Amino acid sequence: MKIGVIQFEPLFGEVDRNLELAGSLIMKSDADLLVLPELFNTGYVFTSKEEAISLSEQIPQGRTTQMLCDVAKEKGIFIAGGLAEKGGNGIFNSSVLVSPDGYVGRYRKVHLFFEEKLWFDPGDEGFKVYDTGVCKVGIMICFDWFFPESMRALSLMGADIICHPSNLVMSFCQDAMKTRCLENHVFAITANRTGTESRGGKSLHFTGKSQITGPDGRVLFRAGETTEEAGIMEINVNEARSKKVNEYNDLFKDRRSDFYSILTESDR
Amino acid sequence: MKIGVIQFEPLFGEVDRNLELAGSLIMKSDADLLVLPELFNTGYVFTSKEEAISLSEQIPQGRTTQMLCDVAKEKGIFIAGGLAEKGGNGIFNSSVLVSPDGYVGRYRKVHLFFEEKLWFDPGDEGFKVYDTGVCKVGIMICFDWFFPESMRALSLMGADIICHPSNLVMSFCQDAMKTRCLENHVFAITANRTGTESRGGKSLHFTGKSQITGPDGRVLFRAGETTEEAGIMEINVNEARSKKVNEYNDLFKDRRSDFYSILTESDR
Numbered sequence: 175m176k177i178g179v180i181q182f183e184p185l186f187g188e189v190d191r192n193l194e195l196a197g198s199l200i201m202k203s204d205a206d207l208l209v210l211p212e213l214f215n216t217g218y219v220f221t222s223k224e225e226a227i228s229l230s231e232q233i234p235q236g237r238t239t240q241m242l243c244d245v246a247k248e249k250g251i252f253i254a255g256g257l258a259e260k261g262g263n264g265i266f267n268s269s270v271l272v273s274p275d276g277y278v279g280r281y282r283k284v285h286l287f288f289e290e291k292l293w294f295d296p297g298d299e300g301f302k303v304y305d306t307g308v309c310k311v312g313i314m315i316c317f318d319w320f321f322p323e324s325m326r327a328l329s330l331m332g333a334d335i336i337c338h339p340s341n342l343v344m345s346f347c348q349d350a351m352k353t354r355c356l357e358n359h360v361f362a363i364t365a366n367r368t369g370t371e372s373r374g375g376k377s378l379h380f381t382g383k384s385q386i387t388g389p390d391g392r393v394l395f396r397a398g399e400t401t402e403e404a405g406i407m408e409i410n411v412n413e414a415r416s417k418k419v420n421e422y423n424d425l426f427k428d429r430r431s432d433f434y435s436i437l438t439e440s441d442r
Numbered sequence: 443m444k445i446g447v448i449q450f451e452p453l454f455g456e457v458d459r460n461l462e463l464a465g466s467l468i469m470k471s472d473a474d475l476l477v478l479p480e481l482f483n484t485g486y487v488f489t490s491k492e493e494a495i496s497l498s499e500q501i502p503q504g505r506t507t508q509m510l511c512d513v514a515k516e517k518g519i520f521i522a523g524g525l526a527e528k529g530g531n532g533i534f535n536s537s538v539l540v541s542p543d544g545y546v547g548r549y550r551k552v553h554l555f556f557e558e559k560l561w562f563d564p565g566d567e568g569f570k571v572y573d574t575g576v577c578k579v580g581i582m583i584c585f586d587w588f589f590p591e592s593m594r595a596l597s598l599m600g601a602d603i604i605c606h607p608s609n610l611v612m613s614f615c616q617d618a619m620k621t622r623c624l625e626n627h628v629f630a631i632t633a634n635r636t637g638t639e640s641r642g643g644k645s646l647h648f649t650g651k652s653q654i655t656g657p658d659g660r661v662l663f664r665a666g667e668t669t670e671e672a673g674i675m676e677i678n679v680n681e682a683r684s685k686k687v688n689e690y691n692d693l694f695k696d697r698r699s700d701f702y703s704i705l706t707e708s709d710r
Contacts, residue, residue: 357590391614
């Protein structure tokens with residue numbers, strides 16, 4: 175199968191323009207599964223909770239999810255991408271997964287970064303894995319990568335491919351994803367954005383270098399720092415199904431969960 | 443405080459020579475905490491369980507632990523290093539921690555690599571952290587690094603510094619330790635060995651490049667591939683005590699342990 179990442183610069187609040195650009199980039203890309211950046215429809219640097227509310231949409235009724243469903247149907251592909259979600263119980267930094275048959279599911283970012291904590295509510299649904307029929311897909315968003323538990327949970331749930339919509343402002347993630355993919359023997363598609371957003375006296379620069387990483391920790395594709403581009407790779411998803419390192423070691427069977435209990439103690 | 447790593451080539455079965463060489467390297471090194479490689483007293487490529495039994499020693503009664511206690515007392519320092527342990531309930535790939543006042547504690551390797559599974563029993567005591575009075579020290583051995591749970595557990599238990607006796611034969615660890623230290627905001631001392639051991643028709647090459655890594659993921663020291671050397675770094679252990687990434691994010695407080703339960707499910 176072919177998996178791909180779409181990197182571009184969303185402009186803050188220009189939802190029409192961002193959806194149109196994302197849609198045209200998707201239409202030009204030949205892949206079975208494509209990943210768009212975090213908050214690709216709205217931009218990132220919110221200045222108030224009200225602004226986040228006003229730019230958020232219901233999932234799947236909102237127009238961003240509907241646009242993605244439309245192009246997914248037209249192209250016959252799966253797409254994951256990030257948007258601000260107006261939920262019944264809060265405003266979330268979410269990603270949807272859509273298929274040729276319509277909306278599949280959503281992920282609400284569990285580990286919020288920096289001022290996101292002012293605009294969004296922390297994800298309340300945990301991690302989920304979706305079976306596309308060809309592969310199993312897990313979603314995490316940007317800063318989730320910093321917590322090894324995110325990709326570990328998705329991988330233990332059976333994910334072959336981690337879709338990773340991102341708006342990265344630090345320099346660590348791309349190299350760290352080599353370790354993340356290696357330790358879990360999965361593929362990951364990190365879709366970052368480019369450009370600088372300056373609003374309300376704040377300025378954030380997004381670092382591009384969107385990346386597709388293989389289960390052996392190899393970087394299969396890395397985009398430019400500032401380019402608008404799609405990166406597509408042909409992969410054999412079966413490579414993510416075996417967790418064997420050698421004839422004696424299996425990364426999942428060798429886990430010693432009896433000794434990991436401190437990782438899930440809630441009173442820490 | 444000063445922390446250091448000692449890298450050399452143990453020769454298989456030549457315990458006298460290995461202890462003498464390790465002792466002389468320790469005596470020449472000016473640090474408060476030193477780490478020696480995995481199985482530094484015996485070498486690595488066992489060819490039978492009987493061989494592992496015959497080269498294993500009781501902890502702390504055996505001569506390797508006693509030698510380490512002697513030099514730790516003479517130098518007034520802490521030392522961690524790996525040896526084959528003859529336990530009441532099995533033969534373990536262990537590491538001891540010794541202090542100027544004598545034996546402190548041991549760690550029995552939890553994730554055995556490759557044919558170690560033929561010679562050793564899997565560690566049955568889990569992860570432990572020891573307070574030296576100046577810093578808190580956790581121990582893991584070699585392949586434990588591959589499982590993010592190892593360093594996560596030690597760090598959540600309060601370790602500032604991870605002592606990591608190793609006999610690395612793969613190329614991934616040194617770069618991965620940058621992510622391990624970054625995700626936990628701790629120091630790590632990876633003490634690798636050098637040389638090639640060929641025994642019983644098998645040959646393993648050990649990759650050197652012992653490494654001291656900082657809580658921001660920076661490599662503070664990296665040894666040569668084939669050199670016999672000690673690497674010593676002055677560190678401020680307080681850097682490992684704050685888990686803050688920025689004014690909104692704390693790597694430990696931001697953990698969402700309610701969503702990590704799959705990591706400790708024992709029926710996987």
